[in-house]
Amino acid sequence: MVLGFDMANVLSVTDVGSDSEFTLRSEEVFEEALRWMPGGVSSPVRAFRAVGGAPFFVKKARGARLVTVEGRELIDYVCGWGPHILGHADARIVSVVQKAAEGGLSFGVNQPGEVELARRIVKALRCVEKVRFCNSGTEAVATAIRLVRGATGRDVIVKFAGCYHGHVDALLVSGGSGQLTLGRPDSAGVPGQVAVLTRVLPFNDMQALRGLFAEIGGEIAGVIVEPVPANAGLYLPQAGFLESLKELCLRHGALLIFDEVMTGFRLARGGASEIFGVQPDIFVLGKVIGGGLPVGAVCGSARLMDLLAPDGPVYHAGTLAGNPMVTAAGVAQLDALEQEEAWGRLALAGSALAEGLRAAARAAGVQVQVQQVGSMLCVYFTANPVRNLSDAMLCDTEMFARFFHGMLKRGIYIPPSQFESWFMTLAHGEEEVEETIKASREVFCSL
Numbered sequence: 129m130v131l132g133f134d135m136a137n138v139l140s141v142t143d144v145g146s147d148s149e150f151t152l153r154s155e156e157v158f159e160e161a162l163r164w165m166p167g168g169v170s171s172p173v174r175a176f177r178a179v180g181g182a183p184f185f186v187k188k189a190r191g192a193r194l195v196t197v198e199g200r201e202l203i204d205y206v207c208g209w210g211p212h213i214l215g216h217a218d219a220r221i222v223s224v225v226q227k228a229a230e231g232g233l234s235f236g237v238n239q240p241g242e243v244e245l246a247r248r249i250v251k252a253l254r255c256v257e258k259v260r261f262c263n264s265g266t267e268a269v270a271t272a273i274r275l276v277r278g279a280t281g282r283d284v285i286v287k288f289a290g291c292y293h294g295h296v297d298a299l300l301v302s303g304g305s306g307q308l309t310l311g312r313p314d315s316a317g318v319p320g321q322v323a324v325l326t327r328v329l330p331f332n333d334m335q336a337l338r339g340l341f342a343e344i345g346g347e348i349a350g351v352i353v354e355p356v357p358a359n360a361g362l363y364l365p366q367a368g369f370l371e372s373l374k375e376l377c378l379r380h381g382a383l384l385i386f387d388e389v390m391t392g393f394r395l396a397r398g399g400a401s402e403i404f405g406v407q408p409d410i411f412v413l414g415k416v417i418g419g420g421l422p423v424g425a426v427c428g429s430a431r432l433m434d435l436l437a438p439d440g441p442v443y444h445a446g447t448l449a450g451n452p453m454v455t456a457a458g459v460a461q462l463d464a465l466e467q468e469e470a471w472g473r474l475a476l477a478g479s480a481l482a483e484g485l486r487a488a489a490r491a492a493g494v495q496v497q498v499q500q501v502g503s504m505l506c507v508y509f510t511a512n513p514v515r516n517l518s519d520a521m522l523c524d525t526e527m528f529a530r531f532f533h534g535m536l537k538r539g540i541y542i543p544p545s546q547f548e549s550w551f552m553t554l555a556h557g558e559e560e561v562e563e564t565i566k567a568s569r570e571v572f573c574s575l
């Protein structure tokens with residue numbers, strides 16, 4: 129079969145709002161996608177496997193809303209999985225990206241925007257003195273892992289069940305996000321010799337943590353953690369957990385990595401680290417610092433970061449690393465966050481939505497746990513508190529799927545999996561929150 133549509137039309141963003149713009153049907157595009165792409169997608173959660181049904185295709189996005197290829201408007205709580213904290217297609221970012229693009233798409237030599245973005249990150253994060261850029265969170269995690277091994281001369285990495293750190297081999301063990309969505313927390317193709325160097329602990333379990341350090345503390349190169357795990361839904365560190373982790377790492381000469389790809393510059397200027405008052409040795413960033421373009425960053429003290437090539441023996445490189453459009457978008461986004469005093473406003477919007485959803489569920493007699501911090505939120509379909517992956521796994525995923533489709537039918541797009549966090553932006557105002565709560569009342573009642 130030949131493509132049932134013409135690509136020029138798919139890519140056109142002119143003639144906004146006219147009917148002729150919306151000539152495609154998502155089902156048809158997906159059918160076509162299945163022929164040419166595994167699962168019909170570029171990233172697994174997009175396939176809607178956890179909720180069933182065919183995924184929709186997006187034509188464009190603005191503010192808090194997506195517009196599908198059919199011309200249907202949806203209030204978006206996925207928001208590119210986190211990067212778009214100002215809202216989609218924010219004019220301040222779009223204009224600097226356009227300008228940067230006109231000046232050249234990438235140079236493969238240095239450009240001042242990298243220095244500017246690095247400087248802003250250093251100013252925002254305590255204990256960070258230098259930054260190395262790359263193209264994704266996954267790459268940044270891979271480099272951070274190599275760095276802690278290079279720095280300590282040790283091999284063992286500790287992670288927590290349900291935390292997702294991108295698709296690096298060493299960390300595709302008991303992973304979150306798409307791995308959980310598909311019910312396969314371990315990936316085929318990861319050699320046993322690699323996996324044995326990764327030790328997995330339950331999150332918020334102080335006893336297990338102390339036990340492992342007592343057993344093999346001297347072999348641990350580093351511990352990587354999402355300080356606020358948000359790839360198995362969303363749960364928070366219990367009082368003292370991150371502090372103990374930090375203290376054990378210090379005592380045993382292991383390095384602590386905070387994977388703040390999701391939470392960095394989202395929960396606060398200084399990320400989850402600022403909120404919980406614990407400083408890691410290394411931060412991994414991504415998402416928000418790229419303004420919606422591909423980015424990752426490893427950040428730490430000069431002593432550690434100077435171990436990277438060319439000054440040190442730990443290798444990392446990237447053809448497109450420090451790309452001028454990416455750094456322009458990142459700087460513009462971080463500036464806008466400062467100017468708008470964004471974090472307080474985002475947290476208010478987050479708690480308003482969480483409160484509304486709780487009330488709606490209560491009124492309908494549906495037992496849920498609405499967990500929220502700042503502009504991140506998750507509605508777990510369970511009667512019990514969720515503190516770690518095993519608690520999250522007790523949720524009624526079938527009821528979640530019905531909730532998802534009920535919301536989608538009413539024009540609200542939430543993540544297509546029980547095990548993903550919702551994201552809000554500065555463009556999610558009272559109107560969007562109200563509309564969402566109203567829809568949720570109807571959907572909760574229908575469950």
Ligand SMILES: *Cc1c(COP(=O)(O)O)cnc(C)c1O
Nearest residue numbers: 264265266292293294387389390
């Ligand atoms: C998204 C995410 C990653 C991976 O980033 P990519 O840019 O998708 O490679 C790593 N860690 C966390 C905590 C994430 O949320």
